[in-house]
Amino acid sequence: MRVVIMGCGRVGAGLAQQLFREGHDVTILDTDAFAFQRLLPKFQGRRLHGSGTDDRTLIEAGIENADVFVAVASGDNRNILASQKAKEMYGVKRVVTRVKDPLRAELFERLGLETFSPTKVGIELARDAMMRDGTMRDGTVRGETGAAGEGTR
Amino acid sequence: MYIIVSGGGNVGYGIALELQQLPDYEVTIVELSANRASSLRDEIGEMVVHGDGSEIAFLETVGASRADLVIALTADDGANLVTAQVARHWFKVPRVIARVNDPRNEPLFRKLGVDSIVSASGAVMAQIEATLPEHTLIPLMALESAGLQIVTMRVQEGAEVAGRNLRDLQFPSGVLITIVIGPDGAETPSGDTVLRPGHEIIAVVPKDAEDTLRAMVTAPLPEEDD
Numbered sequence: 001m002r003v004v005i006m007g008c009g010r011v012g013a014g015l016a017q018q019l020f021r022e023g024h025d026v027t028i029l030d031t032d033a034f035a036f037q038r039l040l041p042k043f044q045g046r047r048l049h050g051s052g053t054d055d056r057t058l059i060e061a062g063i064e065n066a067d068v069f070v071a072v073a074s075g076d077n078r079n080i081l082a083s084q085k086a087k088e089m090y091g092v093k094r095v096v097t098r099v100k101d102p103l104r105a106e107l108f109e110r111l112g113l114e115t116f117s118p119t120k121v122g123i124e125l126a127r128d129a130m131m132r133d134g135t136m137r138d139g140t141v142r143g144e145t146g147a148a149g150e151g152t153r
Numbered sequence: 154m155y156i157i158v159s160g161g162g163n164v165g166y167g168i169a170l171e172l173q174q175l176p177d178y179e180v181t182i183v184e185l186s187a188n189r190a191s192s193l194r195d196e197i198g199e200m201v202v203h204g205d206g207s208e209i210a211f212l213e214t215v216g217a218s219r220a221d222l223v224i225a226l227t228a229d230d231g232a233n234l235v236t237a238q239v240a241r242h243w244f245k246v247p248r249v250i251a252r253v254n255d256p257r258n259e260p261l262f263r264k265l266g267v268d269s270i271v272s273a274s275g276a277v278m279a280q281i282e283a284t285l286p287e288h289t290l291i292p293l294m295a296l297e298s299a300g301l302q303i304v305t306m307r308v309q310e311g312a313e314v315a316g317r318n319l320r321d322l323q324f325p326s327g328v329l330i331t332i333v334i335g336p337d338g339a340e341t342p343s344g345d346t347v348l349r350p351g352h353e354i355i356a357v358v359p360k361d362a363e364d365t366l367r368a369m370v371t372a373p374l375p376e377e378d379d
Contacts, residue, residue, distance in 0.1 A: 053231060055257045077207050077231035081258075084234070088264050103209040104235065107243050 004066045004092075005029065006052030006082050007073030011098070011118075013038035015070065020045045027061045030073075052082040058090065068094040076100050083113050157220045159183045159206025159236045160227035161193050164252065164271075168224065169200065181215050185227070207235040209243055217244040225251040226271070230258045237267045270295060290367040293355070301327075302358050304366075310350040311372040320344035324369070325362035331355050 001024045005012050008030035016028045017040060026045035030036065033049045050057030052073060063069065069086035071079035076099045083097040097115045099105035105117035156172055158165050161184030169182045182197075183206040184190040190203035204211045206225065217223065223240035225233035233251045240246040252271040253259050262270050294303045308315055314322055319330060319342055333342045334353040340346065348354070358366055 054255075075231065077229065077235045081231035081234050081261075084265060085258075085261050089261055101208065103243075104207075104239070107209070107239060111238065111242060 001025065001067045002062060002065055003027070003068045003070065004052075004058075004061045004063055004086075006069070006071045006079070007098075008035040008038060008047070009072065009074065010038065012070075012072045015072070016045055017043050029057060029061055051078075053078050053085070055085070055089075058082075058085065063090045063092065066090075066092050068092070068096070070096045072098045076104055080104070080108055080113070083108075087113065154222070155179045155181075155216065155220050156222045156224065157181050157183065157206075157212070157215060157217060157240075159223070159225045159232070160185075160252075161189055161201060162226065162228060165224075165226040166193065166197075168226065170197065173197070173200070183211075183215065185232075207232045207239060209239055212239065212244065217246065220244065220246045222246065222248045222250070225249075227252070228254055230254050234258070234262060234265065234267075237262070238265060241266065268298065290363065290370065296357075300360050302360060302363065303331075304356055304358050304363070306354045306356065306366070306370045308348050308350050308352045308354065308370050309372040312350070313369045314348045315350050316347065318345055318347045322348075322369075325359070325365045327359040328362055328366060329357040331357060 003019055003024050003026050005016050005026065005028045008016070008028050012028060012030070013035075016026050020026045020043050027048055028036075028039070028045060029048045029050055029052050031049075031051045036047045039047065048057065048061050050060065052058060052071060063086055066086070069083065069092045071083045073079055073082070079097050079099060083095045086092040087095045095113060097108065097113045099108060099115045099117055100119050102117045102120040105115040105120065109115045154177060156178060158169050158180060161169075161182045165182060169180050172178050172180045180200050182193065182201045183204050184193060184201060185205055187203050190201055193201040202215055204215070206212065206227065217240060220240070223236065223246045225236035227233055230253060233253070237249045237251040240249050248268050250269040250271060251262055251267045253262050256272060259270060259272060290304050290306045293305055296302065324330070330342050332339050332355040333346055333348065334355070335349065354370070356366070
């Protein structure tokens with residue numbers, strides 16, 4: 001699979017390395033060349049210094065022949081702009097977009113992007129952790145035999 | 154009429170000032186920078202709000218769902234594109250205008266259904282072209298949904314249309330010659346109106362007819378010697 005990843009943060013770098021290990025053709029973009037130091041030396045994919053919202057960079061990255069475009073740069077709006085461009089202007093079949101704002105993630109999912117919101121996932125994880133062992137399930141602390149919660153020691 | 158302007162830069166500020174003059178217009182300017190927002194507020198008052206015009210939750214608080222028009226004018230194309238789509242699809246705002254800073258983003262904005270596009274570089278180009286004596290056809294405004302443009306043209310010496318009256322001219326279909334401006338001022342054209350070199354024409358033109366029309370008002374290029 002030919003994959004273009006926008007954003008070499010923790011998620012971008014990690015994803016790029018994993019996909020490369022799995023044998024995919026990976027190009028990773030970042031506006032800050034410094035970000036590429038997150039990649040281990042054994043990553044042999046392509047590093048490209050430039051913005052994923054810029055057509056010249058996208059073309060240089062091979063967007064016209066890419067199978068997948070993944071936008072995981074830091075700004076929601078830039079991820080959305082680049083993703084809609086990849087999908088609408090360059091006909092990339094599979095476009096995955098990180099949108100931190102859950103509302104925006106919902107809207108652009110509805111408008112045809114494949115979005116995911118780490119914020120939403122984080123909220124769910126935090127909530128699940130809070131509810132573990134029956135604590136706070138309905139606003140009360142439960143479990144007489146050592147359930148986690150204030151005053152139960 | 155309630156209008157939300159996202160972006161309190163020079164463009165947003167200028168437009169908000171104009172709109173404010175009109176009766177029955179209510180305007181909110183949304184500015185992302187706290188400093189800029191507070192200095193704008195000192196100057197033009199309560200209509201300026203500090204916030205992010207691409208943030209759905211925030212737009213809710215400034216009443217986006219009752220807005221008649223949203224104008225996204227920041228220097229950030231991503232923000233403008235998102236604001237435009239949020240306004241249209243989340244808040245069902247009937248009319249949305251967005252500024253495009255990078256001209257390469259124009260096709261995308263059009264494709265995603267922004268009603269009107271304000272292109273800074275396009276506007277500057279139009280200004281430059283208008284000062285050139287040989288300018289021919291300049292787009293003034295795009296009417297996206299109808300696939301039309303309003304353009305201005307100046308008739309050149311030796312052009313196909315020069316010296317002929319409108320009745321005798323075969324314009325591409327859909328072209329509407331709306332105003333003809335001669336030395337005596339503007340007139341509503343009739344079949345008897347004669348187009349003379351130097352006349353300015355304002356017309357509504359289907360996008361695909363632009364090139365044909367341009368050729369009609371332009372002097373033919375001199376034959377080149379081999």
